[in-house]
Amino acid sequence: MNGIIYCRVSSKDQVEGTSLESQEAACQDFARAKHLTILKVFVEQGESAKFADRTQLLELLDFCKQNKGRIQALLVWKIDRFARNVEDHYSLKATLFKYGVQILSVTEPIDNDPNGKLMETILAGFAQFDNDIRAMRTVQGMRRKLQEGIFPWKAPFGYVSSTTNGDKKTEPDRPDPTLFPLLQKAWQEFATGAYTKAEMRRMLAHWGVATAHGEPVSPQSLDNLFGNPFYAGILVDPWSGQEHQGRHMPIVTRQEFARVQQLIARRNRSVPHQVIRPEFVLRRSVRCPKCHHFLTGSFSRGRTQRYPYYFCYNRVCGKHRTSYPAEAVHEEFDNFLTEVTIEPTLLDQVLETVVTVAKEEGDLLKAKQARWHKRRENLNEEVQELIRMRAKGLITDQEFSTQKRALYQQRMSVDSTTPSSPLTTDELSSAMTVIKERATNLRETWQAFPDPFRRRFVQCLLPVGFCHTKVRTAELGLLFRVTDAFQDGQSTGVSPRGIEPRSAA
Template sequence: MKNDIEKNKGITGIIYIRVSSDEQIKGTSLDEQLTACQKYCESKGIYLLETFREEGESAKSTNRQEFTNAIEYCRKNKVDAFVVWKLDRFARSMIDHYAVKSVLLKYGTKLHSVTEQIGDDPTGKLLEGMMAVIAEFDNDIRRVRCSGGMLGRLKQGISPWHPPIGYLSEHNKKQNKKKEQSDPIDPVNFPILKRALKELATGQYTLTQFADALNRYELKTTKGGKVNLKFVDRILSRHLRFYAGILDNPFYPNNGEEWYEGRHETMISREELFAITQIKNGKNKKVAKYGSHNALFPLKGTLYCTECGHKLTASCTHGNGGIYPYYHCYIADCSLKGKTFSKKTVEDDFIKYLQSITPKQKTLELFKRMVVDHWTTKGKAFDLKHQQYKKELAELKAKQKRVYEMREDGEYDKVQFTDRLAEVENKIMATTISLNETKIEQFDIEATVTYATKFISNLSRIWFDLSPELKPRFQKLVFPQGVLYDTKNKFRTTKLGYIYELNQKMEAVKSPFSETVDPSGLEPLTSSLQMRRSTR
């Protein structure tokens, strides 16, 4: 009966699909790959037995559960064809490619590629080898190419990717041209989206109302459908910073700056970017109050009254031909109500207070050593996965050896031996591929911490140079619970940010041994301290 079924099936096959990342690669999703593979099977008369779908894993990924399942399925069942959309779907290494093909041939299974013509004749074998080599070569140069050409465009203020809605693509790639100019605006969608975003920034819309406004203004979507919340979330999550003239660098911090100034025409200002981000994150659902990020009163919301504990507000008086800004308490029963503090005096004192809490050089050096040492310690964990696969591979090879020994000792008959050996060898193959493709990304932690310490060491200058919408965030970072301002024009705070709190504690502790005790016995063990110890 089973033979009759197999006879009716003719050529049997399975499909194995995956994408190169969690995102689609070159517009080819898993579903599109599956459709292409199914059409291929239909055209070749291949009876489809099973489909193995690797969700959101790259060809370099170490998670190969579905791949292993597919190989095991070929071992345990009669499978004539192992169908993939492209050869590099399961291996980018030429050695790994031929290892897989060899195993499949042992099970009587032939590898089929939907997009590449391969065969058993000399030409087909040559082409297949070339495809495997090309896939491996493409994998090796991918990062270099990205951090070269794309980063070069970013530095020029040009986005190397397809522009978001509101801008037009000049299709340079189709014309075999390099992208030399920033993306031009879409004369239809640009003004519509710009108007709606600016209205959203004022706080007059919820996200649902924003979607309704885009439909009311007749925004033309790519697919011609109505704007919905999913569309709104996509443009606000992915493209909002682009609309504000910011080109984010995906290669940071390994290569280049965190972001670059775009040369394209912007839709919104940086202040509006911040306001919309707050609304999207649910932190500013109501219309923004006047002066919440007023450039005239940057400390509003950070200053608290020492008498009643409420936030100080800010106002301006007019007289004698001038405007006189000041901070004051508005609580009716507070003893300081009616007492005003000149804006200039308060902010000058605030700058002095920032200078007083700025960590000293000694603290910054200790902070730098502690962070670098902590990273070095944690960095050892990056090797664990590589070591884990080496250990697993050694254990599998030991199992393989024991299978042979058990066959020699007569503990396995021929069928048991063949079945057990094939299972172990398939695991060895999958683990070997994972081991070959394990890679530890390098991160210049010392350069990063050096940059951070320079930032920390000049608080007053940084605060002075920040834009109005960023100053409240900076103040929240340094003073998580705000800062008290009393009638003597002095600042007090109940809590500082961690690094500044640590600095004060260090300044308060004056050890009589601080100048004579070897710091290598008290501080984190850095490479420089290790060298000092070795020379003693």
């Protein structure tokens, strides 16, 4: 049998360390034990597994396509090295399956039997869970910076960052000595109402104002300049919409900023496009029954009111511009939710398995945290010992500065890799209770969700959407695949054993 190896690290430190070599060595040992001939090794350096458009991964897929039938196995050190997104994992797995390639983890039991499939699903879910936790903590860090009055992202046009080399900001952005006074003058001129945006662009070009790439200010950049509250000393939390007072020097006052916004609003009569609307809650979920493209939504004006319709915008489709009443589409999905459910006993088994795996992961995280705290304590003790040696005159000032700087760099490196905190038993129990309640009452859950969350609900239930009039043949999501793994059948349709239609009563 022939196989290939895929190794991945997501940071520069891991590239320079031994992680890649240890991953490849473990895969090579596994291949020798299983008598696999390795045709090629693909190494992904410093790329995240959150998305599927990685360079080496795309080359791997192309290699498997060109050598269809010659490759039987893809070896990875762990599932999370392959993908940290559940949908990407199963999409890539399906693609490889077409080429006759099976994914094998050298450190995890993901055999082709029902237990192995269940474990693979859980491991893929936990990889995404871990990635989501990291993203959440990154967001929390950025929100803290905003509350402290520091803009955590790239300095806006007219300012320069207080840090270099991508370090975390500890001070507010500074005014660019060349651009700042020119942009301040541009704000004052535009606030008079005597100039249009086109005239302001010509004026900026005449003053020699250019972007970081040396190009004239574009209409989009000008819109951002006159619409960004940062220039009035206001930092807006994009997740909550809350405003915080920035510590940087503003270009204009809040009153001048408000005056410019009123001026722009009077000139701009366009209506922004709304993707999420209560009239089209299934947009980007329902597909055309003919060409399987997503349907979009629009209104048809009647004598007394407007009526919402879904339609196919694919010009080569035989049902191009065919309208489907939104009420009928929503009723179809609503009826589907009343018919599909999960057998409670199977759901209990799945949740028990998830709790068991979560506890095992929690024990590993606790051990990792203990090692992290021990390492940090050792570094602090080394710093204190270094200070005592300097006080006793055992080392010179230069030796003290050099070693202290090295220890501080090590401590910063350790602090930047703070391990995640494990979920408590109460948190797990509470989460499982909510999941069971939601999963056994899908129609009630759908009706209780506000419009912005309904789209996510449909994506969880039907990851690739559904074709109008064929919702019962749609592929079900992760939770249904997990429960299906406990059954002998392999179907992901609506009515395998364990996913039974509700009785009329």
